[in-house]
Amino acid sequence: MRGVLSALLLIVLSATAVAQVKNPVKWAFSVKKVSGGVFQIHMNATIEQGWHIYSQSTPEGGPIPTAFTFSKNPLVTVSGKVKEIGKVEKHFEPLFKVDVIQFSDKVEFVQLVKVKKGVKTSVNGLVEYMSCNDKECLPPKEEKFSLSLQ
Amino acid sequence: MRYKVMFPGMKSRCFAFLMMMSLAVMAQDQQAPTLAIGDKVPPLKYGTWLKGSPIKKFEKGRLYLFEFWATWCGPCIASMPHLSAFAKENKDIATVIAVNIWEKTGDQPYSSSLPKVQKFVKGMGDKMGFSVITDSKDEWMGNGWMKAAGQDGIPCTFMVKDSVIMWMGHPIELDSIVKVVNSGSYDVMAARKARIERDRKSDSAMAPFQKIYKEYETLVKEQKYAEAIQLLEAGMKEPNQFAGTFGFFKFQTMLEHINEDSAVAFAKEWQKSKPGYVGSAGAVIVNRPGLSRNTYLYGIELIKTLFGTGQPSSMVYNMLAKGYANMSDFAAAVENQEKSVSEAKLALKEGKFAGFITEDTIKEAEKELAEYKKKLGAKDN
Numbered sequence: 001m002r003g004v005l006s007a008l009l010l011i012v013l014s015a016t017a018v019a020q021v022k023n024p025v026k027w028a029f030s031v032k033k034v035s036g037g038v039f040q041i042h043m044n045a046t047i048e049q050g051w052h053i054y055s056q057s058t059p060e061g062g063p064i065p066t067a068f069t070f071s072k073n074p075l076v077t078v079s080g081k082v083k084e085i086g087k088v089e090k091h092f093e094p095l096f097k098v099d100v101i102q103f104s105d106k107v108e109f110v111q112l113v114k115v116k117k118g119v120k121t122s123v124n125g126l127v128e129y130m131s132c133n134d135k136e137c138l139p140p141k142e143e144k145f146s147l148s149l150q
Numbered sequence: 151m152r153y154k155v156m157f158p159g160m161k162s163r164c165f166a167f168l169m170m171m172s173l174a175v176m177a178q179d180q181q182a183p184t185l186a187i188g189d190k191v192p193p194l195k196y197g198t199w200l201k202g203s204p205i206k207k208f209e210k211g212r213l214y215l216f217e218f219w220a221t222w223c224g225p226c227i228a229s230m231p232h233l234s235a236f237a238k239e240n241k242d243i244a245t246v247i248a249v250n251i252w253e254k255t256g257d258q259p260y261s262s263s264l265p266k267v268q269k270f271v272k273g274m275g276d277k278m279g280f281s282v283i284t285d286s287k288d289e290w291m292g293n294g295w296m297k298a299a300g301q302d303g304i305p306c307t308f309m310v311k312d313s314v315i316m317w318m319g320h321p322i323e324l325d326s327i328v329k330v331v332n333s334g335s336y337d338v339m340a341a342r343k344a345r346i347e348r349d350r351k352s353d354s355a356m357a358p359f360q361k362i363y364k365e366y367e368t369l370v371k372e373q374k375y376a377e378a379i380q381l382l383e384a385g386m387k388e389p390n391q392f393a394g395t396f397g398f399f400k401f402q403t404m405l406e407h408i409n410e411d412s413a414v415a416f417a418k419e420w421q422k423s424k425p426g427y428v429g430s431a432g433a434v435i436v437n438r439p440g441l442s443r444n445t446y447l448y449g450i451e452l453i454k455t456l457f458g459t460g461q462p463s464s465m466v467y468n469m470l471a472k473g474y475a476n477m478s479d480f481a482a483a484v485e486n487q488e489k490s491v492s493e494a495k496l497a498l499k500e501g502k503f504a505g506f507i508t509e510d511t512i513k514e515a516e517k518e519l520a521e522y523k524k525k526l527g528a529k530d531n
Contacts, residue, residue, distance in 0.1 A: 022302060064222045064254055095227040130222065135320060136303035137223040139252040 024048035029145040055101035183300030188342035202281030213244040234279030246280035251292035394425035436473030464494035480526035
């Protein structure tokens, strides 16, 4: 799969060189009700071929890790950490002298939140992420989301 | 992104398609650049001159290369040893200045990034054999140079001669472009005109696509799939070169959100008109779990047409294996994945598809093979 993707990298590069403005990561946000007052917040990234985004646990000194911030809401308890579901690509990067932990193609981030049963509210937040391919990097960008919990 | 994989054989369409995606995005996010090749260079405003001697003015006839980078940017760091060699070789005619931008400082003032950058530059030593500056506290270099010029990725080089921007681009092209610029026959205004004309042409060619694509994206987001498909159908009828692309979107939307059987029925009819996107449609099928056996067989049939079209056969076998694995035919998945691995090894030995088939991609293919074998064993027992 990765092979097929990279074979097309050249086409992608020449296309983006023309258009210059790049947006290789698309985010989709959704809510899944688990039970009474428990919800999963799904934050899914679809990543263009050849590009990567970086795990929350990417060590300091390498690329900037993806980070999630949930706005404070007294009706919502954010429970535990954001889970990462995807194919982790981890390698030691001599350029940075640290391990780089990245995702390609797609990755799902899931946060569990709790609200008092029967309460209707919303969860707001943002994801900050940067992306690179083999040739270049795009600076950290923010993507906001707002989802209703009911 | 609504697509997974594009296959050549339809190269020009893919190219147009990808370009359109980028432009659609540009229309939403970005303002038109205000700085171009041929313009007078903006003022040089920096935070700290970390390495080398500060320049007082641009010497006549001398080239100044402003290389934009950040500590978190692997490709920027990777390009530095070569840039150092370039600076050394061309020290009589060119000055290289690495401009650190876009460091992450959160709520802190931008200048708080200085210690980190200083440490980095010190650690790099001779691998940064050129001047280094940091951005000013109002991030003038990142905004007034890079963003103003519509450059959103790093590394990126601005070449300045006699206070005029001669060229902007990826440093990989530096050696060849310096020769061109210094050959005496480089016409910066012609280069500017060509660049602007090219952007304008692609903009107007993409306009009909952009409009429909944006509406389509919104409808899918709102889960109004029937309306999205109606829109695509209208797009397919319009006299433009995007009918194939819209057809492909229609197929994908139907498969993912409406009904598998009607999606396949549509694809079969649609493919009769030779719209291209054969491999793409096949790839969407074989990569998607949970479809019916007949759908996978159709996807496999489409993928098989890619043999002999210039695609690495290892990749075609890999896709076939995926299709078979998804329909739980692990014997066929193993058989195809074995061919994928051996073809990839052969290609690597022969140096074909260099950079696309690597030790790493082979390792990954072997991992997939082991998985299929495991599942085959589990099924047999």
